[in-house]
Amino acid sequence: IIAVPVIPREKMYDVLLAYHDSSLKGEHLGNNQKYYKIRNSYYWPRMYEDIIEFVKSCSTCTIDRYSRRNYGDYRTNEIYLMGDFVYVKRLGLNHKLSSKYNGPYQIIQQLNESIYRLQNPNELNEIFNVHTSRLRRCY
Incomplete structure (x- = not known):
């Protein structure tokens, strides 16, 4: 157990400002990162x-939080x-020079807004369902 000083409520804001604005201590970190950084040195009730x-x-x-969002959120x-006709993204590991997509396959039915039923035009008995995130249009 590490003993850290308990900070009174009046000094809490000063500690937060010091950790928030100092580039040495981690300027503009998120909630969890700032909490873990401060808890190693200070403590006060309702700190988190x-x-x-x-x-x-x-x-x-706030601006940084929105700019760090994943690209997939915007797709x-x-x-x-x-x-x-569409290509289907392969699952699992891909080798460097192998194709990332299989296909082309033909869409034969839309099951809901994100699931499609596909059929291989070369083998008519090969029918399967795929989520739209794995599809790429075949031009």
Whole structure:
């Protein structure tokens, strides 16, 4: 167990500012990173909740949080029509020079907004369902 000093509520804001604005201690970190950084040196009751409120009130942290979002969050689901030909992304490990996609396959049915039923045009008995995130249009 590591003993750390307990900070009174009046000094809490000063500690948060020092850790938040100092580039040496981790400028504009998120909630969890800032909490783990501060808890190694200080403690006060309701520390985690206070850090969350402090980070929420920082405009720079709010902007950074949205800019760090994953690219996949912005990808729109493309709409495919019955009869379209598509490639299907392979699952598992890919080798360097092997293709990332199999196909082309023909869409024979849309089961819901994100699941399509495909058929291999070369083998008519090969029918399977695929999520739209694994599809790429065949031009």
